[in-house]
Amino acid sequence: MASNAVVLLSGGLDSYTAAAVARRDGFDLHALSINYGQRHVRELEAARAVAQALHATRHLELNIDLTPIGGSSLTSNAIAVPKDQAIDPDVIPSTYVPARSTIFLSLALGWAEVLGAADIYIGVNALDYSGYPDCRPEFIHAFERVARLATKAGVEGRPLTIHTPLIDLSKAQIITLGLSLGLDYGLTHSCYDPLPDGRPCGHCDSCQLRAAGFAEVGASDPLMARAG
Amino acid sequence: MASNAVVLLSGGLDSYTAAAVARRDGFDLHALSINYGQRHVRELEAARAVAQALHATRHLELNIDLTPIGGSSLTSNAIAVPKDQAIDPDVIPSTYVPARSTIFLSLALGWAEVLGAADIYIGVNALDYSGYPDCRPEFIHAFERVARLATKAGVEGRPLTIHTPLIDLSKAQIITLGLSLGLDYGLTHSCYDPLPDGRPCGHCDSCQLRAAGFAEVGASDPLMARAG
Numbered sequence: 001m002a003s004n005a006v007v008l009l010s011g012g013l014d015s016y017t018a019a020a021v022a023r024r025d026g027f028d029l030h031a032l033s034i035n036y037g038q039r040h041v042r043e044l045e046a047a048r049a050v051a052q053a054l055h056a057t058r059h060l061e062l063n064i065d066l067t068p069i070g071g072s073s074l075t076s077n078a079i080a081v082p083k084d085q086a087i088d089p090d091v092i093p094s095t096y097v098p099a100r101s102t103i104f105l106s107l108a109l110g111w112a113e114v115l116g117a118a119d120i121y122i123g124v125n126a127l128d129y130s131g132y133p134d135c136r137p138e139f140i141h142a143f144e145r146v147a148r149l150a151t152k153a154g155v156e157g158r159p160l161t162i163h164t165p166l167i168d169l170s171k172a173q174i175i176t177l178g179l180s181l182g183l184d185y186g187l188t189h190s191c192y193d194p195l196p197d198g199r200p201c202g203h204c205d206s207c208q209l210r211a212a213g214f215a216e217v218g219a220s221d222p223l224m225a226r227a228g
Numbered sequence: 229m230a231s232n233a234v235v236l237l238s239g240g241l242d243s244y245t246a247a248a249v250a251r252r253d254g255f256d257l258h259a260l261s262i263n264y265g266q267r268h269v270r271e272l273e274a275a276r277a278v279a280q281a282l283h284a285t286r287h288l289e290l291n292i293d294l295t296p297i298g299g300s301s302l303t304s305n306a307i308a309v310p311k312d313q314a315i316d317p318d319v320i321p322s323t324y325v326p327a328r329s330t331i332f333l334s335l336a337l338g339w340a341e342v343l344g345a346a347d348i349y350i351g352v353n354a355l356d357y358s359g360y361p362d363c364r365p366e367f368i369h370a371f372e373r374v375a376r377l378a379t380k381a382g383v384e385g386r387p388l389t390i391h392t393p394l395i396d397l398s399k400a401q402i403i404t405l406g407l408s409l410g411l412d413y414g415l416t417h418s419c420y421d422p423l424p425d426g427r428p429c430g431h432c433d434s435c436q437l438r439a440a441g442f443a444e445v446g447a448s449d450p451l452m453a454r455a456g
Contacts, residue, residue: 064292069335071342092380099338102378106334107297110327114299134378142377146370150330150362152320 002028004057004117005163006108009033011046012190013210014166017178018123019054021165024181029056030115032108036100037067039074039081042198046189053187062107072097074192081193083203089131093205095192101134105143105162112160113151120147121163128171128213130205140164171213179219186222230256232285232345233391234336237261239274240418241438242394245406246351247282249393252409257284258343260336264328265295267302267309270426274417281415290335300325302420309421311431317359321433323420329362333371333390340388341379348375349391356399356441358433368392399441407447414450 005027007019023029031054033047044061051059070076073094082093101124108120124135133139144162148154166174178185190210191200200207200223214221233255235247251257259282261275272289279287298304301322310321329352336348352363361367372390376382394402406413418438419428428435428451442449 060296062292062294062296064290064335066290066338068288068290069339069342071338092383096380097338098341098380099334099378102334102337102374103331106327106330107292109330110294110299110325111297113326114297133380133383136377139374139377142370142374146330146367146374149364149367149370150327152324152326152361155320155361 002026003119004028004030004115005119005121006030006032006112006115006117007056007121008104008108008123009047009051009059010123011043011050011188012123012206013178013185013188014123014125014174016050016183016185016188017174017181018121018163018165019050020178020181020183022119022121022163023054027119029054030111030117031056031059032111033059033061034104034107035061035063036097037065037075039077040189040192040194042194043189046187049187053184060111064103066097069098081204083201085205087130087205087208089129092131092133095130095205096132099134101132101139102143109147109151109160113153116153118153118158119161119163121165123166124164125166125169125171125174127169128209137164137167140167170216171209172216175213175217175219179217184222188223230254231347232256232258232343233347233349234258234260234340234343234345235284235349236332236336236351237275237279237287238351239271239278239416240351240434241406241413241416242351242353242402244278244411244413244416245402245409246349246393247278247284248406248409248411250347250349250391251282255347257282258339258345259284259287260339261287261289262332262335263289263291264325265293265303267305268417268420268422270422271417274415277415281412288339292331294325297326309432311429313433315358315433315436317357320359320361323358323433324360327362329360329367330371337375337379337388341381346381346386347389347391349393351394352392353394353397353399353402355397356437365392365395368395398444399437400444403441403445403447407445412450416451
């Protein structure tokens, strides 16, 4: 029998690829998506499609409205999503959602413990990324330590591993990996600020990183034709 | 001007006391309560009363339904709350909610970052407690490290401190401290499994620890007369 893994699934290109790696590694996928009041809540439709495409054993959607906390252009309409900006990994942009990875990993940890799962997958990436502090390897290692101390499993000596299969890959390498696994990136959604009809804006950091990645690979993005 | 602190406020005796210590320490209180689908959701009414009594600058209630995860007698009706059991700190009871402290601290961390607050208070206690792994000092220290790595504040060198003023105190010492600060424990709610009319059951671990604490202090619990 395959072991269970909890996979954080936003519906974007990275989390789809990370989930596919978990599946390739032989795990039964327990996909976790979070409706946190994100501007691009449309990504949750993509998460459902992706979970189905990967034959997830279960797909759980949790609601945690972070808009009363705000402080990010993804959770506050008072802050605009930056467009057509040069991406500087040393500057944390307004799309950074305070403590988001910590919150999501905590929820994944709770579910993993109930499932008896010793493995969590998250598609964070510290190379072609937006400079979010909670995507760095040192953060992941620190959270792994928290996970071991926080849980009954940890107390009983059963280790918990946070898998970050994409953390050292460029966006082009992620796409190459996903294509080799047969993924259909047309199912995903990456844009931070989609048009009213759901199409990607083509101008935010996430759209830019995605476009540059496909260009480098020399592949066409199934979503690109729909960009505004 | 006083600095802001985020205070996790369940509405119980411990979190009320921890919040009062934060106030005594000179902070402006930003109280955070979580409606997580707990069996004893009645505690949130107590949290509102307590926040008001402590003149909190703001009291934020966030909703995160953990019942789809379950795995605890506090978040699953399929598991009974233990009654009249001897409390063994080496055994983690069914009232343990997987990863709860990690989830709550993560949410507090997000709010602290938006507020520019460098201080979080949590009323965890590792002495007269129910053996939850995520109430131990080593867990708190590990989370503090996560907090520093996860955030923009951490990257910019502004430290974040998790204050646990009760962690080494017995329940009697906590009550003595609170009474010295003039707290009205009649505002609080501790019971895990209240009667339909909201009165404490008098038999769960939480009721037992509370009763033993008041007995040791030789004070009367303003809630005791209402116990079932």
